[in-house]
Amino acid sequence: MSSIDSHAEWPRVLQAPQEAWRITTSLLWLFVLFALPALGLQARTMEPAPLVVDGSESRINLKAHIRYLRDSENLDHDQALAQLEHFHSITERRDINFGYTRDTVWLALSLSSEALYGTDWVLELNYPSLDQIHFYSHGPSGLETQLAGDVPRYAERDFPHRTPIFKLRLEPGEQRLVLLRVRSEGSMTLDGSLWQAEAFRLQSNTSYVILAIYFGMLLALGGYNLLLFMVLRERSFLLYVLFVFSFAAGAMAINGLGPHYLWPNSGEPGNRVLPVSLTFASTIALLFAQAFLNTARWAPRWHQVLTIAATLAASITLLNLVVPVQTALQLMSMAGLLVSALLFACGLSCMLQRVPGAGIFVLAWLMLLIGASMLALRNFGLIPSNFVTVYAMQVGSALEMLLLSLGLAARFNELKRQKELAQSSALAAQKQVVKALQQQERVLEQRVAERTQALEAANARLAELAMQDPLTRLANRSALANHLHQALQRTQRHKELLALVLIDLNDFKAINDQLGHESGDQVLCQVAQRLKDCAREADLIARLGGDEFILVSEGIQDQEDALRLGERLEEALSLPIDIEHGQINVGASIGISLSDGHWPDAETLMRYADQAMYQRKRSGRSGIQLYADATLSNQSAAEKADVKAR
Template sequence: MLTARNIANRSLQISLSSLVLAFCLLLVMPLSQAEIRLDDYTPAQNLNDLADYLADPGGTLTLKDIRQVDADFRHRKDLSFGYTRGPVWLRLQLRSHTLQARTWRVELDYPSLDEVRLYDVGSDGIRTSRAGDTVPYSERSIGHRTPVFDIPLQPGEQRTLYLRVESAGSMTLSGSLMSLSDFEQHSQRGYLVHATYCGLLIALGLYNLLLFLALRERPFLNYVLFMCAFALGVLSLNGLGAQYLWPQAAPWSNRMLPVSLTLAALFSAIFARSFLDTRQWLPRWDRVLVVLCFATALAVLATLLLPVQRALQTMSLTGLTVTLMLLLTSFVCVGYRVPGARLFALAWMMLLTGAVLLALRNFAIIPSNFLTLYSMQIGSSLEMILLSFALAARFNELKQQREAALQNNERVLEQRVAERTQALEEANQRLSEQAMRDPLTGLANRTALQQHLTQALSRNQRRQELLAVMLIDLDGFKPINDLYGHGFGDLVLAQVAQRLNLQMRESDLAARLGGDEFVMVCESVQSAEAVQQLAERLLDRLNQPMTLEGHTVHVAASIGIALSQEEDDTTTLIRRADAAMYQAKAAGRNRTQLG
């Protein structure tokens, strides 16, 4: 029988175990935020520090359901969820400690949220209101470019706010809770910044439009078209378009951002072709840009037809692709001394930086803050100013070139000399390439093999990937040479080289060491088994009979394989492959051997 002392000890053990278990659960479970105390001196508060969240992937939860699962709300330091399915609920628990009634305001500072519903729960019932860029401006709770809500509180009053946020775009829920006076100052500063930015775009657009009308230079018109499309996208992004330009066109407001920014990407590619004059300076790159323009035009059509979330993702990917391509083109043009290319490259670097930060924030890879939220505006402002300078510099430079060409015929001669020099350099380059080839088989020779293997080994060691070297020695080639002569043997070697070319991958290199020895270098191989399978296929191909000049002959091969190791250099790698090849010959020939 259990004594009273045993029962007490057992109870104590159970209690201690329960406390330990509860403590562990508290450590691993995210805690919800406590009640927020507001007094007369409370400054603006960041929602990242205040709000709890609850995801609703199915979009089926009602306020009644949410209030029943209050314990499921969690807290995180960053309320940027990226592209996510279904609504997200935010909860704030407020208690007023002011001496008199005051009105507070909650703002979500990302204007492109589709719909935000506020359920303000207190002892007097539930107050509801809504905002968002799919809500007509006249129906929003507060007339503002961002979702804003009034929260009136009496002294000592306690209220719980539930924000249901739904958006096809990036679910960026950063924002602030502040007093009415603080909000008015914050809002004025924001409108001032955006007004300055829009004024800059308008001034630059009108200036370059006048230059186009005066000079009839096509790049100025393309630049104006790019600025107009980009300005529409920025107005949609910062909420000013829905407030001033299309206040009642709520569905179009949601679609305007991806359409306008993708259209801006199209006009930017067209502008780059005309500005850099790639048709004259870089014909091959110009053909690539033409294809890019057609692809971007299809992306514009896609943003009109796809669901909004897919359209926004298409916009981000298209914008980054076009910007990177134009940046790369500008760098090449700098090398060719294309007029205005340096400023163009610098301008596009500014825009690329802003676009990358915005895209990373949209995909919730980096947190949402002032820099990431307004990165596109900051980067585009610098880009627009630099492009205007670039247009002026390009025009002046071209003008000076024309005048100098008319005044001095020597420049024509210098140009011809330069063209001749370039032709000679290309000829020298072709001769150098021929010097790197085996004249009989057309494969790489020893010198080319050494250079390629050194570079390939460095690349694979940097990427921590495997590199394989296969040394191939023909079996039974000498009797063929003796029987049919060296001329026929050369035909056999050329046929072997052709079969090697057919079996190797695009990233592989086949080379001839000399005589009947060949080498194949295979980069980024997955495993030793994969290399052996490739060698076996190659061996099967070489074993097939050859019919040349009416004679049918069979050629076999012994293949030695060496896989790269961290301490390997080119000489060691080839030596190990050679040793493995001799092992294959010793084991009976016509086989592969991994060294």
């Protein structure tokens, strides 16, 4: 059937004949549009054809395939089945939304499968906040029943989910008649979809992720501002936190997460969470507006109006605890709409008076007003129920709470700025009185700081010199002792090996005797530099005195690794050294001892390296020698080093 867009614009009335013809045509169409229902045509009572599925569909909107019956007599299943011919087609309505009603609503759906194989389907009613839905499926195997809704206990629901869902399987060529009996104290919104089982699983996971993000944002905003309240003790932050958490409880009830996770077995009392939490949120919102806009100072009349409104909202909150649930839900919708409009008007008035923060407050409440209005109008059945109207409150509330949080931060910064400005003005006079004294104190502090800095630099220099060999700038014995103690502890923790390499230059006394001590000092400095070049950044090189040097290397893998280190040092020291009198060659005897951090200790480790070095020196040639006890498990490595030295 063709449809006429109810939102089409009227053509402008012009003087030309063509425009007159357009107007006449439009009036004829309007006459046909309104005359057809009056003529009692049978189109609206025609029974929809069965919904035929072939297994290729992922989701089917059921509006065009469902018939309904409003039941004020509380029929049972057999009675409703007997009146199947009295069911009406949904196509005569804009949507499947009956607003607030005490009637039971029956839905009928005929299904036929042309699939080549058996397929699993999920029938979902898109509105989570429905009290009780009985599902009756007539097929070749007889009658099958299921139960869903947020009132039955969790264990009584056949397929627990945040929205009412029912599962069915269609075999090839199978025909089924499905009846749904729906009762709810809330808005009777019955838009439904038929999903392939796998498509529903994917869509369900996506919806849970979106809701998790939404409630995670509310939790983050509430928790962040709660911390700010605990630090700043500002009343508006506490009111904001109460508003966020009370609104979140209502949103969880609307989205079905509360009945599914938080109060799954509460039954009828669980229906009151939604009206009580949202009317309480309205009460807190009015108090928050007073604190945020400081209406007591900037808008006294509005302050009185908001006080009266908050008192009424609090009374409605208490009333919703005892009145029938449907009445409580209607009071909630009206209160939410009126409070949102009142707060928007108050914010607009304050914005015209240039009250700090009023602009962002108006924008925030405009978002919520739009969402609340769409939700309330949909609940009363005045506008269609679709994705936009169902989730308008969540979208509007998310934007509103983000803007209010930003507004709180901006307002706090403005109050802080004003407070600082007032304090600066109050302190200006005092600064003039004590200015001279402060100047003297600054001079004295500067002198003390300079003296302290000079003393610290001198002490640091003395400490550095105390731990440093003055000739080679390497670490001295004291620095070596400190480093070796810590290195052994690290080696023990890391379960590695530490190598202590003792290096003694051969025939160094002859250099001093023949070329002079100045040349000997040049040799020692160049040897120190070559050791630095061969060592890793984490290694420590120290001069024990005279021509003896020590290298401490952590992270040694095994004895082979230690020997390779000694070979690099020996190779570097075997190269000619340039001094003032020319080039000379200096050999070195190298002794190496190893420790795993437990044994040997520092003193014994030094003694073992010294013994290994003298063992090599007594052979009369340069080379590398591992201490014998350190090579018990790898004698071949020491023998290999000895062969290389020969």
